[in-house]
Amino acid sequence: MNDAGLRARELRDGAPDAxxxxxxxxxxVVYRLCLGFLADSAEADDVTQDAxxxxxxRIESWDPQRPYEPWRNTLVLNLCRDxxxxxxxxxxxxxxxAGDTAAILPDPSDVAQAEELRTALAAALALLPPREREAFVLHDLEGxxxxxxxxQLEVKPATVRAMLCMARRRLRDALADRLPAGFAFGGGAL
Structure with a gap:
């Protein structure tokens, strides 16, 4: 069992200072998940506290015989989806x-010029369909x-690979002017 699982077990068992x-x-960890899923730091702060x-x-409902991280991630993901x-x-x-039924999307170039790479990534993540964003955050950002x-997403592994391919392509396109030549997504870090 990893450190997060051990700490969760201690909390569940009522250990002092747990x-x-x-x-x-x-x-x-929860903040990174929320920021990745929501692509908005203010909302990520709020949802992190709620999560x-x-x-x-709900720690009592976690089964210590099962990995802690998927249980935690599912709860956080559901709060973010809500x-x-x-x-x-x-x-x-x-x-x-307002009488405007057209979809309003932020201009990625405005965001890229005004913010650092992290903020630009958050804006680009916001452009992804939710399922692609979830797969990308869990796989590429959380490793x-x-x-x-x-x-976790209740799909087949081949579906995850397809979602990751599309998400990476969309992110590369959205961030083309901000990424160094030869940059590749993946591996749990950005």
Missing amino acids: IATWFELERP LLRLRD RIRRRTRREHHEQIA MDSELVAT
């Missing part, structure tokens, strides 16, 4: 109220293997 150690270990509270409240659905509904109703990502 919550502080667990929180220090989990907060950066940590929800994880703590946030995206609420945001999409709100934007839709705002567009209708999970394709089989585990497939299990």
Whole structure:
């Protein structure tokens, strides 16, 4: 069992000082997941807090015989999906109220000129379809293997590979002016 799983087990078992150690270990990971899934740092901050509270409240439902990370990632992913659905509904109703039914997309070149590479990546991630973004974040940013990502997203490994190919192509296109020549996505880091 890895460090995150051990800390989660200690928290679940009520070990002294377990919550502080667990929180220090989990907060950066949960924030990275939220930022990747939501592509918005303010929303990622909010959902990170919600996710940590929800994880703590539901730690009793985690089966220590199973890996901790997929359980945590599923909970975080579901919270992010809920946030995206609420945001999409709100934007839709705002567009209708304003009399504008056309989709509004940020201009990637404006974002790239105004922000650092990390902010540009967040904007580019926002342009990906949600399932491609989920596969990309879990595989390329978090370093999970394709089989585990497939299990988590409830699709076949071949589907994950196809989603990763499309996501990488879209990100390369969106970030072409910001990436060094020969840059390749993958391997758990950017």
